[in-house]
Amino acid sequence: MRLATWNVNSIGARLPRFLEWLELAQPDVVALQETKTATFPEVGDLGYEVAHSGDGRWNGVAVLSRVGLEQVDATLDGHPEPRIVSAQCGPVHVTSVYVPNGRALGDPHYDYKLAWFAALRERLDRFDPAQPLVVMGDFNVARTDDDVWDPAAFRGSTHVTPAERAAMDALVDWGLVDVVPRPGKGDHPFTYWDYRAGMFHKDMGMRIDYVLATRAVAVQDAWVDREARKGKGASDHAPVVLDVEV
DNA sequence: ATGTCCGTAACCTACGGA
DSSP states (O other), X not given: OEEEEEEOSOHHHHHHHHHHHHHHHOOSEEEEEOOOOSSOOOOOSSOOEEEEEOOSSSOOEEEEESSOOEEEEOOOTTOOSSOEEEEXXXXXXXXXXXXXXXXXXXXXXXXXXXXXXXXXXXXXXXXOTTSOEEEEEEOOOXXXXXXXXXXXXXXXXXXXXXXXXXXXXXXXXXXXXXXOOBOSSSSSOOOBOOSGGGTTXXXXXXXXXXXXXXXXXXXXXXXXXXXXXXXXXXXXXXXEEEEEEO
């Protein structure tokens, strides 16, 4: 089966591009982030069921599945913002996450980010690392210095701190594999490029979108769908797509 | 790098957030 994750930066603004991509990419399950809507739009007759958690202007996550959608849960203890939704999709349990950005070191939102990570790690304990399970989405962390275009540019900023990287490690240590996709271009599997300053064109990106999968999910291939980041009306993130056997 | 894009409120522009 084919899985994908994509921060769409508003499903409303992205709908034509999203539907076009959906037909082309043919994923069985899609995790979306930053839907930025209270009501998920109609996706037509492509056969997807939708689990969406969103309250309007900010955040919003979804899981779309054409292989079944059960046990939908959009809760995270102590954190009411719509940043997580999970569901059993056929043989695999899928969680879509949109980790808080953190804004800046010293900002209360940075502490909120770390607390949110801790709650996500706690939430994993209701599952079994031996079961087929993926947690995917926008984690707002670059796990290594190779995951940003210039490590020097990130000194003193969020996304690269030891605490944020440790929070990612804690998820992995529970029993998840960081599925590194093939890059769409160049040596780095970046998934995000700022809209400004020709960053995408110069491949000055970041790897902040991840697929974390248990070993019961056999990954055949994984790649960054760079085409979806090109041209007018694109999100600032590219989808990560993977083919798996469960 | 601070060059763009998103939604919103309230208008035809400004702002917070990323």
